Amino acid sequence: MEFFINNVWVIPALPLWGFLLILFGRAFNFYQNKYISLALTVGSTFIGFIFSIFILLYCINNPETNTRYNILWLDAGNLKFSVGWLVDNLAAMMLVVVTSISLLIQIYSHGYMEQDKGYHRFFAYLVLFNFSMLALVLSTNLFQTYIFWELVGVSSYLLIGFWFDRPSAAQAAKKAFIINRIGDFGLLVGTLALLFYSLNWWTSTQNVLLEFATLGQAGSLALANAGPVLFGLLAIGLLLGPIAKSAQIPLHTWLADAMEGPTPISALIHAATMVAAGVYLIARLYPVFELSTQVMTIMAWVGAITAFIPATIAITQTDIKKCLAYSTCSQLGYMVLAMGIGAYSAGLFHLMTHAYFKAMLFLCSGAVIHSLADQQDMRYMGGLRKKMPTVAYTYLIGTLAISGLLLSGFWSKEAILSSLYTQGKGLLLVIALITAFMTTYYMFRSYFMTFEGEYRGKAHFHKPSKVMTVPLIVLAIPSAIIGFLFSGSLKSIGIESFDRFVFNVHAIHGDHGGLFLPICSLIIALLGFLLAGVIYWDKLTSLYCSCFKNIQKQITPLYKLSINKWYFDDFNNLLIKYLILPISEFLSIFDKYVIDGLVNLCGLSTLYKGKALSLLQNGNVQTYLVTALLSFVAIIMVMILIYIV
């Protein structure tokens, strides 16, 4: 077991090697066979997965694990940045989540991308992402996190823009990267500020700058040096990173557009791993955020709003992937909300469960889309349960899980809700419950529209291959049981609750609010299910006609708000169109006509002076002669005058 802990660097190193091998192999055309790329990718991830499992087991057995190793990477003056690896319970959990989901999605991708001419490129990007994500998880310090934070960003950029010949994909990739850069900007400035306000302490006592293990002390020093206001700004800067990466409002718009990428990517990066990295970073930076209650409150409200608004948008989406994307956004909001109110373990727990079931949901949608020849609109689906039962039932499991109907989502969501309840955050609790209701509604809506009723599309249907369905089944298992597994009910057989598990990383206990809340949330979820069923399930639609027909007209404004995504995109476009670009245009014109104009004016004025003087040059030799002689006489005269005086 020690072996795996000590050689944890293998986990990110293998994908890196995989990436390089595919890159050079393809660049010099050493091989054509698709299976070599696949084997390099899957093999590296599989070994990583084995390592991760052993590391997780080790961590479960030794809850105090905190192994660190640092290599000095950049050294200039008092700047000493290191990279390395840190294994503790949190990292172990993330490692397992990332490697297991990656592994399954890579296998699935083989089926999904087999016909694509960019197969090798796809897998190269995929291992690159794997490398970055795993290194991000293993980061020992904030600086390293920043490095891999950007690298996962760029992998995401590459994969969203995988089909770069589609204008919409190119646009979406660019948008994702730029919005993430806004977060990176905040993270960078926040990091620098944190470092600056505690610089003497770092340089005098620590070998590794910005190490997570000692971030708490540095944070309190920074608070003392900077004062609460500046410290708050600093923490908001740091928070900006997770806000962008985890698609929190107002930087969430890129996530829905990111669905332009291949569906396995949506599952892996934009649902399960990378977007959750924001929450992971919040967890890592928890000692800093904790110091400022205002920032925690801001975090909680950002989370709550993000849980709510995307949920309302998801209600009206007809694109199955967009619907899932907004659902992801909303669930990430849940996690940030949990973090913001101090429910540390609940947030991370939800991260883990969500990763599994959301990845599975996306893969299911991918299977559907693939089978229907790239049809993504749910209005042209329906009745697919009979044609692909495996996909339908796994999708149902995912739906139940995310709705909090007894499967894994129930446990994690319940943990968040009960924290809200015990801390007496009434308004936030109400928002969370409404969101839970909406979550159930739109998830079942998508399920019913896709799998129940009659087939409404025209596309020719072909069955998904085994490569694609097997990962679904495998993923369904953790989606169903992982919540229960770590809920603390199995303490007797040696599996501690998740709460206990992450306690060693950051000592905050989860709250338990008794039986009232679980029942309440179950009822709400059932209500959502019923509403969805009434409207969209053919077996219940008889009720719909009598009760709800008139309602639709009355809520038109709300409907419009929802279908237009609360006008966030339009607002951004306006901002760019009427603020950023005019500034740029103005500066560009200023540059061209004022600055360069002045320069050219200097040149022109010289030219015109020359022109004026050249009037003397009339071509007549005698004029030149008389000028010369006149000057000669004048000089002599002056000399005489000087002699006289």
Add this chain to the structure above:
Amino acid sequence: MELGLAHYLTLAAILFCTGILGLIISRNIVKILISIEILLNAVNINFAAFANFADLDEAKGQIFAIFIMAIAAAEIALGLAILIACYRNRHSVDIEDYTSLKG
């Protein structure tokens, strides 16, 4: 009143200034050449005068005057050749027509 160096020099000065005047105000190119000859002659008078009053033993001034005469002959020959060549192109001896030097 004794006839001295100054008289000759004055004569040469008058001649020189006349030459300059002619050089600048003439329009006919031939006349410009004539003015140049006048200038050179003024110089020759000076040389001869100095030779006579200061250095009659070696008469260096006269030798230089001879050189100047030779060069003047060369100059006028070339100048007139050039004039003829130019005239062939422009059909004019008016200096106002030759303004290729205009900037």
Add this chain to the structure above:
Amino acid sequence: MEFLSLNILIFAPLIVAGIILSPLFPNDEIIVRRFAKGFAGLLFIYSILFMIFFKPHEVGYQFKENIKLFSDANWIEPLGISLSFGVDGISIILVVLTTFLVMLALIASKKAITTKHKLYYSLILVLTTAILGMVTSRDLFLFFLFWELELIPMYFLISIWGTGKKEYSAMKFFLYTFFGSLFMLAGILALNYFHVINTGVSTFSIETLTYSRHYDIPFMFEALIFFGFFIAFAVKLPIVPLHTWLPNAHVDAPTPVSMLLAGILLKMGGYGLIRFNTQMLPEMIKIFAPILIVLGVINIIYAAFVALVQKDLKLLVAYSSISHMGFVLLGLGALNVAGISGAMFQMIAHGLISAGLFLVVGVIYLRTKTRTFSQLGGLGQVMPKAFYFTMLLALASLGLPLLIGFAAEVMIFYGAFTSDSLEGFVLSNQVMTGLAAISIIITAAYLLWMLQKVFMGNMFEKWQKTSDLTPHEAIALTFLSIPIVLFGLYPEGITSLFLPFVDNLVSHFTL
């Protein structure tokens, strides 16, 4: 070690230029190009040897040379001018960068240059001599001489082989740099003058004027000297608002010349700022650091915004150059080890990246005969290799971690943020750095926009037959990519060369 002679390194290109230009040399394009290329390769290997035998921990010049032409006396003995050369921490790396980029520019010249081959290759080699002489001279006067010498081949390279308003651009470049260098000449002469009146000895030696200056120059004059140098380097770097020659020169210069212009010549501004303004006049730089930082931030943000709306591919890259050179100023203004090392690193990084970007622009222009964004699009489908290389370069340019641009930006941001060089100024270092950091968003925006417009999206029918990179171009880009990735992963490889120098430099003005 005996075989390593800077004289050979510096003057061999000049001699080879003479050989190529001589009427005896065959006037055949292929022979001329291969000969020049082969020579540039040898020169690069030779310069690498210098780097290998360079002892980074010794402060001061190494491989010293002092050419004595006719007797034992220096070159112009009465004025104390000598033909002396040497390399130290900051010049060795620029020497290698120069030979490297000259080699690549010659490789990239195959398709870009179609006329007057002999003259072209010899001019490039003369330019090499000028640049190498500039970075290695240990004499101010010699530095100035090479500084001016560099203008002549550059003028002809732009005005003969350029496109568009090439004469205008070449003249603008020439006059602008010349304008700046006049101020530098005044500064050089003033330094010499004060040395003469204080010690009675006339000297232009950089070492003497830097380390053995035990007298005080009156404040006004020292400030004027500082600004004399500063204006010269500000034009070269370039600093807004003295930058307008750069877009013109870049757009109209042929591709290999653009590579050299962006890759090396802009670095001479940064080199000068470190060598003269910082090393020679430490008192002044402490006083005027706020100007450096403010101008740096203006450079970064302003040029980035301007780049955002450019409609011409090459103009965009040119403005991105200006923006990136702002980081050099910001790092220098920080006046600490991290900042100055970062500035130095940024010069190397930008030299490699911008050379690559200009090469790619040239590659596209060669095939499509246009650089307007509205005419381009979707080229990634027909030129995948070019697309990947451009992507790598663009990502490196926007400071992606583990590529070379990132280490530079991190050092500069860190240095500027933790510095206190703006003490007593209206805005603190932290605010200025924060402002500069906005550029990481804008830079990403315009570079990715460029990628999207040129390579992604729908393709025009007319580009269907566009061919991908030729082996020459691919080799040049691969060569460029190697250090970009290598030193991105392992920045110590470069920083270790100049860190002792920078340590020493900083220790002088913190005392």
Add this chain to the structure above:
Amino acid sequence: MEVLQLLFFGMFALVIVVSALGAVFCKNIVHSIVSLVITFLSISGIFVLLNADFLAISQIIIYAVGITILLVFSIMFTTTKDDNNLWIAFKPRTLLAFVVAGSLFILLMFNITDKFTDFNKNPKLFITKAPKESTVKTLKEQGTTPIIGKQLLTTYVLPFEVLSILLLGVVIGAAVIAKKEEIPPC
């Protein structure tokens, strides 16, 4: 004797000045050439007064005959009827020419009349020196020709020879320049 010299000088000088002005200001080019010839001849008289008999003869041969003939030929080649009307130019430069000529004359007169010596700190600029006895004797018997001849073939032999090369060059050059251009073969 002195009075006679003075008388001759006055006469020649008057003729020179008047005819030189005539050469410059005559409207008809042929008139000005005639006037010029008179100038040249008078100048040779001045040379005689200056003990320069060789020069006087040369003056007549080269100027009054050779150059005049050249000028007349060139007029024949070039001048048409219209050109006969080319007189002086009435341009700003005409005015300036008078200013220049006048001020130049004043300057020269300053110099000649020793007014300059005050600020020249060199009181005797033009030292007049009496010739040796032998020279006077030679002059009386043979004129200046032996002196000049000896000098030219000893001290000034190199310029003398160079001059001959120059004249050769001029002969060829003038011929080449003035000859009609051949129509180049197509």
